[in-house]
Amino acid sequence: MSTAPAPAFGVRHFRAEREADWHRLEALLDLVEKKSPKRLTNDDLVELPRLYRATLSALSIARETSLDASMTAYLESLSTRAYFILYGCRDPLWRQIGGFFAHGWPAAVRGIFGETLLIAALFFASALAGYFLVVSDPAWFNALVPGEMAGGRDMNATAAHLRSTLYDRPDQGGLEVFATYLFTHNAQISIMAFALGFAFAIPTFLLIASNGVLLGAMYAVFVPKGLAFGFTGWLLIHGSTELFAIILAGAAGLHIGRAVAFPGQRTRMAAAGEAGRRAALVMIGVVIMLLVAGLLEGFARQLITDDYARYAIAATMFAIWTVYFALGSRRAHG
Amino acid sequence: MARKPKTKAAKPNDIERRTRALVTPEGVTLHLRLASAGSRAGAFMIDALIMLAVLIALTIGAVLLLGSTGNAGPAAIIWLLGFFVLRNFYFTLFESSTRAATPGKRALKLRVVARDGGRLTGGAILARNLMREVEVFLPLIFLLVAQSEGFSNRWLGLIGLGWTAIFLFMPLFNRDRLRAGDLLAGTWVVENERPKIAPDLLAANDSARIDSYAFTPTELETYGQFEIQRLEEVLHRNDPDTITTVAGVIRRKIARRDDGNDRAFLEAYYAAARLHLERRLLFGQRKRDKFDSAG
Numbered sequence A: 001m002s003t004a005p006a007p008a009f010g011v012r013h014f015r016a017e018r019e020a021d022w023h024r025l026e027a028l029l030d031l032v033e034k035k036s037p038k039r040l041t042n043d044d045l046v047e048l049p050r051l052y053r054a055t056l057s058a059l060s061i062a063r064e065t066s067l068d069a070s071m072t073a074y075l076e077s078l079s080t081r082a083y084f085i086l087y088g089c090r091d092p093l094w095r096q097i098g099g100f101f102a103h104g105w106p107a108a109v110r111g112i113f114g115e116t117l118l119i120a121a122l123f124f125a126s127a128l129a130g131y132f133l134v135v136s137d138p139a140w141f142n143a144l145v146p147g148e149m150a151g152g153r154d155m156n157a158t159a160a161h162l163r164s165t166l167y168d169r170p171d172q173g174g175l176e177v178f179a180t181y182l183f184t185h186n187a188q189i190s191i192m193a194f195a196l197g198f199a200f201a202i203p204t205f206l207l208i209a210s211n212g213v214l215l216g217a218m219y220a221v222f223v224p225k226g227l228a229f230g231f232t233g234w235l236l237i238h239g240s241t242e243l244f245a246i247i248l249a250g251a252a253g254l255h256i257g258r259a260v261a262f263p264g265q266r267t268r269m270a271a272a273g274e275a276g277r278r279a280a281l282v283m284i285g286v287v288i289m290l291l292v293a294g295l296l297e298g299f300a301r302q303l304i305t306d307d308y309a310r311y312a313i314a315a316t317m318f319a320i321w322t323v324y325f326a327l328g329s330r331r332a333h334g
Numbered sequence B: 001m002a003r004k005p006k007t008k009a010a011k012p013n014d015i016e017r018r019t020r021a022l023v024t025p026e027g028v029t030l031h032l033r034l035a036s037a038g039s040r041a042g043a044f045m046i047d048a049l050i051m052l053a054v055l056i057a058l059t060i061g062a063v064l065l066l067g068s069t070g071n072a073g074p075a076a077i078i079w080l081l082g083f084f085v086l087r088n089f090y091f092t093l094f095e096s097s098t099r100a101a102t103p104g105k106r107a108l109k110l111r112v113v114a115r116d117g118g119r120l121t122g123g124a125i126l127a128r129n130l131m132r133e134v135e136v137f138l139p140l141i142f143l144l145v146a147q148s149e150g151f152s153n154r155w156l157g158l159i160g161l162g163w164t165a166i167f168l169f170m171p172l173f174n175r176d177r178l179r180a181g182d183l184l185a186g187t188w189v190v191e192n193e194r195p196k197i198a199p200d201l202l203a204a205n206d207s208a209r210i211d212s213y214a215f216t217p218t219e220l221e222t223y224g225q226f227e228i229q230r231l232e233e234v235l236h237r238n239d240p241d242t243i244t245t246v247a248g249v250i251r252r253k254i255a256r257r258d259d260g261n262d263r264a265f266l267e268a269y270y271a272a273a274r275l276h277l278e279r280r281l282l283f284g285q286r287k288r289d290k291f292d293s294a295g
Helices: A011-035 A042-065 A069-087 A093-111 A113-136 A139-144 A159-167 A175-198 A202-225 A228-261 A268-303 A307-327 B037-069 B072-095 B103-107 B122-130 B132-148 B151-168 B180-185 B207-213 B225-237 B240-254 B262-282
Strands: B019-023 B029-033 B110-114 B187-191
Touching: A011 A042, A011 A069, A042 A069, A042 B262, A069 B029, A069 B225, A093 A113, A093 A268, A093 A307, A093 B122, A113 A139, A113 A202, A113 A228, A139 A202, A159 A202, A159 A228, A175 A202, A175 A228, A175 A268, A175 B072, A175 B122, A175 B132, A202 A228, A228 A268, A228 A307, A268 A307, A268 B122, A268 B180, B029 B187, B037 B072, B037 B103, B037 B110, B072 B122, B072 B132, B103 B110, B110 B122, B122 B132, B122 B180, B122 B187, B132 B151, B132 B180, B180 B187, B207 B262, B225 B240, B225 B262, B240 B262
Parallel strands: none
Antiparallel strands: B019 B029, B110 B187
8 A cells, every 4th residue: 555645734835835934044143143132134133033032833733743853952042042032132231331331230239238237237336346455465467368358568667667667768760560460359359259159257257357457456556656647648549449349249249148048948059159140240240349449549649648638538538438339219110 | 032941861971961942933933052151261261362472462561661761651641551451341341242252152053042041131240240350360469368368367268269169160150151141130141053954855755766675664764853853964974984884873773785885775764765754754653763762
């Protein structure tokens, strides 16, 4: 007995009828991926979603009616590519950057407000601890502060030497190299504090506390010589920005650590994902703040030696950041 | 909305284990295949080599600049900033492009997608790549410490290396091959193969030639969908030895004499069997493979 003639309904013609559409979609996708979405004409833009749905529908039909494995695999890959281009499309870079400054950054910082307070408290508590440790026994100083960082500003330094470190212009030039070095170094440490948040934030706590202790120990050198006011001005002219940024980086790390350890109602994965994306936005902001702090530290601090001017700059910077984070784009996008 | 496919009773093979279903808003299921740990590592090696090459070029450029100006300032700044951007933003910048892949991932046909199938946000790309700091650079630092320092610090370095190895080898310990960064960003890395559509084997066949073989329905139902699709692959590949072998096997199975033209026989059998099985498919009867009695 021979087989019946091929059915009138064209499983056979199915492919021939649609193949041109598929190739057209493939060409459009190639254009978007290899060149730019801007290369699409108005007609292409109208066509793209139609071709995508046609291909998706062809895929559904092919899965149920055809045994052509090559065609089904091709349709699936084509549909997947089109899906990610149509549904995963992103704003152009400049608009993403604009959105970040307009609402992404302040909203992300507001989202980690509680963590910021906690890290700030930890930082200042460890600074106090460092101060009282060194005051009670000066031998602690050498244990807490590495020699190359102290740079002669230790417990035996004279008041005149300490004063010169606060107000004298450095002998040689190279301010800009110094500023760049400070920026990259601090930014790297902050990114580390953020990333280590994943280990339940314990390394982040240690990093923040050790920085706080260092600061307290330095205060213990300057305060007995009557230089507390000058040292604070020298520190805060960039420190109001830099310490703020470091505390935010620690808070971003803690935010992640908290989500991983205590996800609440959500799954651990969902909680970690949400916290990670928010904290990453904070981190880009931290890098920008550290860039500003590096400029202030490298230039403004060396050029401005009046205590009150230093305090004024410090207070202005702090006010700018606080107002921006507190009020930046309250309405739009959340 | 990605979700895991139903677990099968039989031990699934590697490809099935790496397949995840994504249901589009139109209600069609698309299958994404997660990248294997090997290809992830390969892509990273390529990227690491590119970064190393750029770093060497940057250093040579800075040294040349230093030589020509005699002033350390500009060269040092360019090098410091260049190194910083390379270390922190190489991956982020490339993954922000339309193809969502670094050169290494492109070379191995991989891309990054959001796990929920939605938009891959800038925050997600940043989060997954800033985590490399603890996954790559921290182990590297501990390794250098262990390498260069004295005895006590060497042990400290090795302990640190062991600790950071948890992050480094994390993709090997979970089903979805997630790095710590992927976990934190809600992303995963999928294969981005672009199979070409092969020529239609039915188009080449005229019904007169198929009819001349006069296959019976029983003969055409000897095999199922699985075997017919393997036969399709054999015909596309067109390797003479395989064709002879396969033709021999099928002839033995359906008890036909050898007529000397293996390819013509296979083409005709493929066309007839496919048309026959597809017709039955229209009536809702899918014969999955030769053991499937439903067909």
